[in-house]
Amino acid sequence: MNTTPKLLSLVPAYEDEQEPTSAELDAIEASLPIVQAEVDVLDVEISLLDRPATPWSERRLRRAHRELLAARVKVANRRSAAIVPEVA
Secondary structure, eight states, X not given: OOOOOOOOOOSOSOGGGTSOOHHHXXXXXXXXXXXXXXXXXXXXXXXXXXXXXXXXXXXXXXHHHHHHHHHHHHHHHHHHHHHSOOOO
């Protein structure tokens, strides 16, 4: 008779489902500039919640939005370059 207590596991039995695939990690890494730019926009917006807008803060917000758009264009161009092969 085995009297060793059996430990209950909260982790699913399928360990390969625990980690993201390399393709998922690549997709996350490719979209990281967009995420960072969105965080910058949120940071500026949060700073404007408890104080009146000044010309300086409006300029910061416009700059953050421009950087976000530039990051989106950069990621979109990188994705389209990966999908469409160059024509010589």
